[in-house]
Amino acid sequence: MYNLRRLSLIEALARYTMDIKAIQSLIEQDMLSVNQLISDQMQSDVALVNQLGLYIVNSGGKRVRPMLTLLAAKALEVDQQNKHITLATIIEFIHTATLLHDDVVDESNLRRGEPTANAEFGNAASVLVGDFIYTRSFQLMVGLNNMEVMQILADATNIIAEGEVLQLMNCNDPDTTEESYMQVIYSKTAKLFEAATLLPAVVSNQSEETKEALKLYGMHLGTAFQLVDDVLDYSANAELLGKNIGDDLAEGKPTLPLIYAMKSGSEQQVYQIRTAIETGNGMDHLTDILATLEETQSLKQTMDKAKLESEKAIAQLACIADSPYKTALIALAKLSVDREY
Secondary structure (H helix, E strand, O other), rough: OOOOOOHHHHHHHHHOOOHHHHHHHOOOHHHHHHHHHHHHOOOOOOOOHHHHHHHHOOOOOOOOHHHHHHHHHHOOOOOOHHHHHHHHHHHHHHHHHHHHHHHHHHOOOEEEEEOOHHHHOOOOOOOOHHHHHHHHHHHHHHHOOOOOHHHHHHHHHHHHHHHHHHHHOOOOOOOOOHHHHOOOOOOOHHHHHHHHHHHHHOOOOOOHHHHHHHHHHHHHHHHHHHHHHHHHHHHHHOOOHHHOOOHHOOOOOOOOHHHHHHHHHOOOHHHHHHHHHHHHHHHHHHHHHHHHHHHOOHHHHHHHHHHHHHHHHHHHHHHOOOOOHHHHHHHHHHHHHHOOO
């Protein structure tokens, strides 16, 4: 059983005193530097790269992953020739490239309430510009001249790709197990969160204990974040969520709420969910399936698992000295499971 230590006063206050705007204000100048570096690195002699790159940069997004890198760096007092700015940019580039490829694979046409890049520019352009962004991140990695950093990021990008393939294999498969789905979450989402918080500890030569703690913080936080996304796909306001409710169901993805519902639903309910996953025609029965998720408490089960992951993330910060940045990391873990989009 995982032991959670008692929260210190600063940690207990975090959930009440820091909203996302307060967290963002702590790293406002650094985030401006990250955005500038993103803009600079998206420049190309190829007009379409510039055009699509500008579209992506202006499309918004919470920038959670680079935010984590900056907060971890500040909590560890990393100040080595702006390496944390470069690391945060690399993390965001890898994330952006995966989103471009994801939207093509999933045939998505809406993200953050706006048309996806593939909907605007076509699949071929999205895939190729995604490749450009991936390789730009590798160029930035090389500039850091740190083999351990390159190893972590190379492993992360490889595991993310494996996660994409595993998710593709699980698509339209109602027999996907909870274990298999959690592996998808780790590979696709948690692995990059893990890298985002581990890297500042690496470049500042922290102890192995601190490295491991920040690595696990990111892993648990990323897992919580994705589990909440799974819940929101069936419970959020579509306008706030920025995509259509039930998109996962429409794509035949057996996410955790559906896996839980098939464990405890009636024979008819299980048959309906299995058929929806197999055929990808679940939107025709979305109302009934939403009722099943509510009746079986599958959304609550998934959210409870997300909350436990958030608590595990917070517990990993025990070895980090108290500071406003540590408080922000704690608050982000809380906010990850207390959001509407």
